[in-house]
Amino acid sequence: MIARLLLRQARRILLTVLLGGLLGATLVRLGPGFGVDERELDSRLSAESLQAIRADGARDSNIASFYFRYLAGLVHGDLGFSRSLNRPVAELLKPRLPLTLISLGYGVLGGVSLGLTLALLTVWHRAPGVDVVPAVLSGLCLATPAAVIALVFLWLGGASRWAIALVVFPHVYRYAKNQLAATSQAPHVMAAQARGLSSWRVLWAHVLTPAAPQLAALAGISVSLAFGASIPIEVICDTPGVGQLAWRAALDRDLPLLVTITVLVALMTMVVNSVADVALRAWRPGTAE
């Protein structure tokens, strides 16, 4: 069962890489400057050198061979070359990726914890007015662009990772609140309460556990949201991460760099989704996909 699921997830990821790679390669080919090599303008180069540069460029003129070279490069860890920064993409990503991943980790954990805690409080303590503050806070965060949240953190001198948490939090809060509210009103929960089970036991065994699959699905959504938010937040807060690199690549129209980053981010999002899915199935084998 788990092995079949793993196989299916691996197939999905492989398909994403293949399709994403094809999409990326097509974008790179359509992008400005493709097929033009500025080294040809160098008057110091001999005719043989120019011929070699042109032969190298001619290999890319065929879309099939270009795509296979692009994919083969990806498989061997060659993520391409950034024209604007004049460095290999892998070299550019190496110091930035850990920085972004740490920010994302804190941001996602913070956002999910805050969202889940407030959703639980709102659903479990049904006293009037309990949900006003979380509802207003989540509504405010949901209606504010990530870039403006980053600006507020910059003004207040807060760490940018907590700005990511505020972007993730409202989505988690609203979804979790709806899921938990629906589960807490199920007949089996009312029956458990009527039989005198302790609040904690009802909450853990009869509300949280049945809602776990839906809540686990939030992991993938949160990571995707956090990656998206990392661009404006890293740009505004001047954090030298992957988001800032993607923004610089967009401004410089450095498509090889931008496309590689996008495919990598998509891959990471899918891996997180798959891990959440497999972990949940291992924990509760009967869970529907």
Next chain:
Amino acid sequence: MSRGINPMRTIALAVLAIAMAASLGAGLLARHSYAEQFRDAISAPPSAQFWLGTDELGRDRFARLLYGTRVSLVLAPCAALLSTLIAGLIGGAAGYLGGRWERIVTAGVDLFLSLPWLFLLLAVRALLPLNASPVTSVAITFLLLGCLGWAAPARIIRAGTRTLVNSDYLVQASANGISRWRLFWRHLLPNLRPILLAQFWLSVPLFILSEANLGLLGLGVSEPLPSWGAMLRELENYSAVLKNPWMLAPAVLLVVIVSCLQLLLRTEEGAPC
């Protein structure tokens, strides 16, 4: 089902109506053009002549806010309409035809959804000219939002279509020999309308926020045309914002309008405010 009068819904509708009316009547309400520069009144505070002061190029901030509101409030729904149409076409066809088509569309939607929204926007935006004229940049920004925002609605529409296709009345209609086209236009499409409408209204605030993020990153609407995103770039100057808090007006208006749209959506869904 009678929904009754919800005061929050009424307030949200009133705020949106006022904002829309003010932006459409910008030519009457604003005393100056959004691009006119007053070089003797650079970064001026609010006055009878300039209600929200002027920016660092000496342009009337109130006029820019009204025209910027018009750009966002008119074009975000247009982009949402485009994305809903594309989603309806792709998701509806996939759900209706089923089989191989459905599998291909589902794989495509999964791929699109695994790409974080802003990364996708940035990648495709970088492909298009950055030094375009203001009008072209507006068209590019909102067309991009409309063309790329179809995946999430398509997934919902596909699922909705699938449910409808398997419903008893459609099976009955099909068994009665009604042609596929008639079945689609007369029986399926009218029943899909609530889903399409919900997806349309969900997309509007998303596109307004995306334009604001793109604008603040310098990849949105070009100067001198104002948009909320472009106007938010002023906020990067923290010391100026502290001295001139009225510079926050675009951010406040943006949050209020998007909150009103979210509120309307929630009341439509039947959730308490």
